[in-house]
Amino acid sequence: MADSTGGSECWRVGVLFSETGVTAAIERSQLNATLLAIDEINKAGGVLGRPIEPVIYDPASNPKLFKSLADRLLAQDRVRLLLGCYMSSTRKAVLPVVEAYRGLLFYPTLYEGFEYSPYCIYTGAAPNQNSFQLANFLLQNYGNRFVLVGSNYIYPYESNRVMTDFIAQAKGKVLDEIYVPLEAQAKDFDKAIVKINRLRPDVIFSTVVGSSTALFYEAYWRAGFDSAKMPIASLTTSEAEVAEMNPAAAAGHSTAAPFFEVRATPAARSFVSAYKLRYGSDAPVTAGAEAAYFQVHIAAGALARTGSDDPRGILAALKEAEFDAPQGPVRIDPTNNHTYLWPRIARLDGRGTFEIVWPAGGRVKPDPYCIVPNIEDWSANGRQQMRAG
Ligand code: ACM
DSSP: OOOTTTTOSOEEEEEEOOSSSTTHHHHHHHHHHHHHHHHHHHHTTOBTTBOEEEEEEOOTTOHHHHHHHHHIIIIISOOOEEEEOOSHHHHHHHHHHHHHTTOEEEEOSOOOOOOOOTTEEEOSOOGGGTHHHHHHHHHHHTOSEEEEEEESSHHHHHHHHHHHHHHHHTTOEEEEEEEEOTTOOGGGGHHHHHHHHHHOOSEEEEEOOTTHHHHHHHHHHHTTOOTTTSOEEESSOOHHHHTTSOHHHHTTOEEEESOOTTOOSHHHHHHHHHHHHHHOTTSOOOHHHHHHHHHHHHHHHHHHHHSSOOHHHHHHHHTTOEEEETTEEEEEOTTTSOEEBOOEEEEEOTTSOEEEEEOOOSOBOOOTTOSSOBTTBOSSSOOOSOOOO
C-alpha cells in the first residue's frame, strides 16, 4: 500500500498540542518532547533513510478546534498518523475524525479509562496504573475521608467515579465532590475552601487541570491548611502546573505518575538533559512529555518495520514494540492498545520539586476497563515480573 508521503522524501505526521489556552503549559511540554524525539530520529538518519516531518497546529485547548484541525490534517494535509491531545474532551473530539479517515492517534496522557478504539494508541496511564496506587497510598498514610475537587469536564467526573469506588472498597467516604469551571479564576475556589474548612477531610483528591491548578493550591495554602495532615493528591498536577505556583503552596502535596523529572536512571537523565539543553534549564519535564517522547520512538520503530505509514500495518507492527523509555521499558498491549507502565508516587518539597516516595514495584499491565476492580489487586493479571526503582 502506498504511504501518505506519496513517495516524497519525508514521513509526515500530524501534531496537535495546545500552545495557548488553559492547558498550554502541560501540552507545551508534550509538544517539546515530541519534537525532541523527532529530531533525535532525524539526526540518526530518519526512518528507512527518510526524515519525519511534523505538521503542527495549535488547537488552543479547545475541543472544537482540535476536531477541525484533525480533519484538516487527515483530509487536506493527508497525514495518517497523529500525535496529540491532553484533555479527554479533546481526545473525544478528535477520535471520531481519526476513525472516519482510518488514521491512528497516539495519545500520551493519563485519562479516566473505560475506552478502546482500534484507531488510538494510549501511552499515558489508565486508572489501574495511577488511581489504584494513589488511593492505597492515601488510605494507608492519611485516612479515608476524602473531598474531591475537579475541573468541570469529562476526565474529572469519570476519574472521581473510579476513585470513589476504591475509597468505598476501603470503607472510606467521599464527603463532597466539587467542580469549578475549566478556566477557573482564584475566586472560583472560595466555595471549595470554605467546604474543606468545614469538613476537614483526610485528603483532597484534585482533578483540577491546567492553569487553574496553581490557583487552587495557592488558595489552599493561603487558607492555612496543613499539607502534612490534609494533603492535596492528584494525577494531573505535574512539574508544568507546579512551575506556575508559589513553591510554598506546593509543599507536602502528592502526585501519582509513571515518570517524574527527578528520576535518576541513565535513560531518564539522558532524556531530561536533552530536553533542558533544547528548551532551557527551567523548562518543566512531565510524565505527559515522557509519554509524548517514547511514543514517537515506538511509532518510528513500527514505521521502520513495516516501511509504510498505513495505520493497519503500524498497528500490527506495534505488537512487537518494546522500548527502553525514560520511565523504564514499556510496550503496547495488543489486546487493548494501552501501554504497560511503571506507577510511581511523588511528594512535593518546599522548593516545588517532586521526591519519589513510592517507587515502582513493577511494570503494570494496562486494564483500562478495571476488569479487576479490586483495590488490593490493581494489576489485572498480576504484575509483570519486571522490577525497577
Ligand atoms: C485528561 O483530561 N485526560 C487529563
